[in-house]
Amino acid sequence: MRENPFEKFDIDPRSSTAQITARFRELVQDARTEDAKAVLRAAWEELTLHPRDRLRAAMATFPETREEIPLGVDAVLPKAVPLATHDLDLTDLLAPPTVLSALGAASAPTDAPETLMTDAVLSAVLGARLTDSGKR
Amino acid sequence: MTWSPRDEALFWRVNDEEVVNRMASLHVGRPVALHPRAAGMVALMRRAGTAKDAMEIAWRGNADPLLRTLFEDRLVAVPPAELHARAIYFETIARMLPVTEESRAVEAWVRSLAAWLALQKERSYLTAFAADVLEKPTLEDTRVAVDHAWSVIAQLSEEAHAGASTFDREARLRVLVLRAAPRACEIAGLSAKEAMSVMSRTEAALSDVTDEALRPIADAMETAEARNAPPEERGRILHRVAAAWYFSAFDPIAEQFAVDRATPIAWEIYRAPGNQKNRAFLEPMMPLYDSLARRIASDPLHFAYAARCAEIMLFYAELESTLEAQIRGVEQILKICPTHSNGRLVLSQYLCTKALRVLTGIPTSANIAEATAIVDRAEKLHPETKQIATVKARLDEAKGLGKFIGR
Numbered sequence: 001m002r003e004n005p006f007e008k009f010d011i012d013p014r015s016s017t018a019q020i021t022a023r024f025r026e027l028v029q030d031a032r033t034e035d036a037k038a039v040l041r042a043a044w045e046e047l048t049l050h051p052r053d054r055l056r057a058a059m060a061t062f063p064e065t066r067e068e069i070p071l072g073v074d075a076v077l078p079k080a081v082p083l084a085t086h087d088l089d090l091t092d093l094l095a096p097p098t099v100l101s102a103l104g105a106a107s108a109p110t111d112a113p114e115t116l117m118t119d120a121v122l123s124a125v126l127g128a129r130l131t132d133s134g135k136r
Numbered sequence: 137m138t139w140s141p142r143d144e145a146l147f148w149r150v151n152d153e154e155v156v157n158r159m160a161s162l163h164v165g166r167p168v169a170l171h172p173r174a175a176g177m178v179a180l181m182r183r184a185g186t187a188k189d190a191m192e193i194a195w196r197g198n199a200d201p202l203l204r205t206l207f208e209d210r211l212v213a214v215p216p217a218e219l220h221a222r223a224i225y226f227e228t229i230a231r232m233l234p235v236t237e238e239s240r241a242v243e244a245w246v247r248s249l250a251a252w253l254a255l256q257k258e259r260s261y262l263t264a265f266a267a268d269v270l271e272k273p274t275l276e277d278t279r280v281a282v283d284h285a286w287s288v289i290a291q292l293s294e295e296a297h298a299g300a301s302t303f304d305r306e307a308r309l310r311v312l313v314l315r316a317a318p319r320a321c322e323i324a325g326l327s328a329k330e331a332m333s334v335m336s337r338t339e340a341a342l343s344d345v346t347d348e349a350l351r352p353i354a355d356a357m358e359t360a361e362a363r364n365a366p367p368e369e370r371g372r373i374l375h376r377v378a379a380a381w382y383f384s385a386f387d388p389i390a391e392q393f394a395v396d397r398a399t400p401i402a403w404e405i406y407r408a409p410g411n412q413k414n415r416a417f418l419e420p421m422m423p424l425y426d427s428l429a430r431r432i433a434s435d436p437l438h439f440a441y442a443a444r445c446a447e448i449m450l451f452y453a454e455l456e457s458t459l460e461a462q463i464r465g466v467e468q469i470l471k472i473c474p475t476h477s478n479g480r481l482v483l484s485q486y487l488c489t490k491a492l493r494v495l496t497g498i499p500t501s502a503n504i505a506e507a508t509a510i511v512d513r514a515e516k517l518h519p520e521t522k523q524i525a526t527v528k529a530r531l532d533e534a535k536g537l538g539k540f541i542g543r
Contacts (some may be wrong), residue, residue: 001231007171007173014268016271017271051270051273051277052277052280054270055266055269055280055281056284058265058269059265059280059287060224060284062170062171062174062176062177062224062225063173063176063220063224063265064176065173065176065177065179065180065217065218066148066152066173066176066179067145068145070140070141070142
C-alpha cells in the first residue's frame with residue numbers, strides 16, 4: 001500500500017495548489033538524487049494536475065480537525081502567491097531566481113552570510129535578552 | 137509572560153497527539169506514532185465532551201477506556217468529521233497490526249469500513265470537504281468524495297484479488313473483512329436497502345477473489361487431464377482446493393468446485409482395484425463436502441448441488457470402517473438428497489446386512505421385530521435390492537425356529 005502523499009510530504013489536505021507547489025518546491029530543493037526528485041515530481045503532479053486523485057488522497061488521510069493555532073502577536077501570514085492552476089508545469093517546481101543571482105556574482109558579498117549575531121536588529125534583541133538574564 | 141490563546145491551542149494539540157498515540161499504541165500492542173493530524177480525532181471527541189471521564193483517564197496516562205469508546209455498537213450519533221477521522225484511524229491501525237493478529241486486524245478493518253459507510257450518508261459534509269480540497273470541484277469531482285466508501289470496498293477487493301492465487305495471508309484478511317460487510321453495515325446503521333447495495337458489491341468481489349484463488353488449480357487440472365495423468369495425481373492437484381477454500385473464508389463456490397472436479401476422479405479410483413485409495417483422495421476435502429451438505433440442508437438456494445454432493449459423500453461413506461458408521465453416513469446423505477437413487481440402494485443393502493446380523497444366533501421376538509422393521513425400511517428405500525429376499529427368507533426361518541423353541 002502506497003503511503004498517502006499528504007502524510008508522506010506533510011501537507012495539509014486543504015492546501016491550495018499554490019501551497020502544495022510551494023511545499024514541493026522546498027522538497028525538490030532538498031532532494032539529493034534524481035530518483036528522489038522524480039518521486040516528488042510524480043507526487044506533485046498527482047496532487048496538482050489531477051484533481052480527483054488529489055481529492056481521493058485527501059479523503060484517505062486524517063482530516064484536519066485540530067484547533068487552529070492562533071498567530072503569535074508579531075506573526076503575519078505571508079500573502080499567498082497567486083498561481084494559475086490551469087497551466088501548471090514542471091517549471092513551477094523550480095526555485096524562483098534569487099536577487100543575488102540577478103545582481104550577478106560580482107555583486108555577491110564576499111563575507112559570511114548574515115546570521116543571528118550579525119543581523120543588527122536581531123543581535124540587539126538577543127543582547128537585551130542576555131543582559132536581562134545576566135542581571136538575574 | 138501570560139498564557140495566550142496560542143499557548144492554549146498548542147497545549148491541546150500536544151496533549152491530543154499524546155492521547156491518540158497512547159490509544160494507537162495500546163491498540164497495536166507496541167509503541168506507535170500516528171501522523172500528527174490523527175490528534176484531530178481526539179480533539180473532536182474532547183470538544184464534543186463525549187466520553188469525558190474516559191478522556192480524563194487518558195490524560196492521566198490510561199487510554200484504554202477512551203479506546204473502548206470507539207467500539208460502539210452503532211455509529212448513528214457520531215458527527216461526520218469524527219466518522220472520517222475514525223475511518224482513517226481504524227484503517228491505519230489495521231495496516232499496522234501483524235497478520236498473525238487476524239481477529240484484531242479484521243475488527244479494525246470492519247470498524248473502518250463501517251465508519252466509511254456511515255460517512256457516505258453525510259452528503260453535505262462530503263460535498264463541503266470536496267470544496268475545501270479542490271476550491272471549485274465539478275460534480276464529477278465531488279462524486280469522488282461522496283462515493284469514497286465504494287472506493288474503499290474496491291481497494292479491499294483489489295488487495296484480496298492480488299494475493300488470491302498464492303493464498304496470501306494479508307489478502308485473506310481482506311476477504312474476511314469483505315465477508316464481514318453485513319456487520320459493518322449494521323454498525324454503520326444502514327437501512328436494509330442500503331446494506332443490500334453494499335453487499336451486492338462485496339459479494340461480487342468475493343466471487344471474483346474465489347475464482348482467482350481456484351484459477352491455478354483449474355489450470356493445473358486441465359493440463360493434467362490433457363496429458364492423461366493418473367487419477368491419484370489429479371487428486372493431489374485438487375487437494376489444493378482445501379487451501380483455496382480456507383483462503384476464501386469458506387466460500388461455497390470452492391465447495392462446489394471441489395464436488396464438480398472430484399466426482400470423475402473418485403469414480404476412476406472406485407473402479408480400479410484397491411478402491412481404498414478413495415479415502416486418501418477424499419479425506420482432505422471432506423470438510424468442504426460436510427460444509428456444503430450443511431448449506432444444502434439449511435438453504436434451498438444450494439439445493440441444485442444436493443445430488444452431486446450426495447454422490448461424492450457416498451464414496452466416503454462406503455469407506456467407513458463399521459456398518460453402523462456406514463449407515464450413519466448414508467443416512468446423512470439422504471437427508472440432503474432424499475431421492476438419490478445410489479444412496480437409497482446402498483442404504484437398503486446396508487440395512488439388509490444389519491437385519492441379517494440382528495438375526496444371527498437364537499432368534500427372540502425382539503430380534504425378529506427389529507429385523508422386520510429394518511427390512512421393511514430397506515424395501516421402502518429400494519424394493520429391487522437383491523438381499524431383501526435373503527433377509528425375508530432368514531426372517532421366516534427365524535420365526536419358525538422362534539415358534540419351535542417358544543421364544
